[in-house]
Amino acid sequence: MAKVCADSICKIELLRALSPEVRDCLLSRARTRDVKRGETLSWQGDRAETLKIVTRGWVKLFRVSEEGHEAVVNTLGHGQSFDEVPALLGGESAVSAEAITDATVLMLNLSDICSCTNARAELSQAVLSAAQIHMNSMTNQIEGLKIKTATQRLGEFLLQQSGEHDGLRSFVLPFGKVVLAGMLGMKPESLSRAFSRLKDVGVCSAGGRVEINDPATLRDWMLQQSIR
């Protein structure tokens, strides 16, 4: 694993936060796992033995409610991690994880920790930073679910995907519309209606391809929306 650090893996924020010694030591004991779309990586309630970082493709985190319904909690792409805190403290995963495209995941065992000086303190710091990022992202998501309409949530997701620059933007959705609807907290038919509404502000969608005529127009429209 040592030479993977020559490529994009070392640019991942969580790993950049570590000293080269601790990072190389951790990576030398890491495993990578290639999974097919639809394959489950880990289950809610299982002991989280590793911190996991997505290095290719997309993974959804989900929960199944007591009533048997699935809620997509988040979707993670390149460089995004999960199970950090339980991997460090020895707890259980709060969510299940499934590949929603073919994907590769780097699995880091934090308890089998190397003897480098400061490894534990560095990892605590890196995991705390990752926890902070997750909490901010979840707070954004809760804010959106509570006070934004489904169409506003779709508009925000599309602006993020487009990179938020101005001028015509065209891109392919990273995963299917059923997962996207679940991620945004709506049924697939509501997602279709939300896409229809966004046509008026220059958003076209055909198959998995989306074109935003002018992101500035879309942003202005979103700011004018009133509370649902």
Add this chain to the structure above:
Amino acid sequence: MAKVCADSICKIELLRALSPEVRDCLLSRARTRDVKRGETLSWQGDRAETLKIVTRGWVKLFRVSEEGHEAVVNTLGHGQSFDEVPALLGGESAVSAEAITDATVLMLNLSDICSCTNARAELSQAVLSAAQIHMNSMTNQIEGLKIKTATQRLGEFLLQQSGEHDGLRSFVLPFGKVVLAGMLGMKPESLSRAFSRLKDVGVCSAGGRVEINDPATLRDWMLQQSIR
């Protein structure tokens, strides 16, 4: 502050996780703040200088969206803490905090850390545990907002408040219905409709008092609800 540890403060989970030396040292430098209902404790985006623990009354955490709408992110009662990670890492608060009843908050300065052995390591561990609890609670909230109806979310909140035991349960809502509606992600008029619907399963509400005729009946009803 040393003798406060004789009372309920030392039973607070985050403080129990510390050794007596580190806890006493931290508490000896703590400040308490009494606030009136409606008073703001801290602002989103400000540097979080202290970890805060609610020791009396209730506090809401909220965000104001770009469009100017308020989203209640959480409501915290006795023993619940916030701003743990930014207080330790020196970051900004992700939320604003306001007292929704008269309240007392214990403010702990983690950066002005005492010279006890292991203080930093113990605090990191305690803050990581607190972060895990927050993430689990936010994951539950996201799951509820995505796949449960407003009435189901109200039913769950009432069961939590009732202590979930069987037999007639009667209790007073801890804060007003406008905050409760915001917390559950609905408008006040939707909250009234949700209370009306729950009458059929034995939930009566008058003023701030709620009676659940039989929590088991309410739980059964919730399990039978289909996805919204």
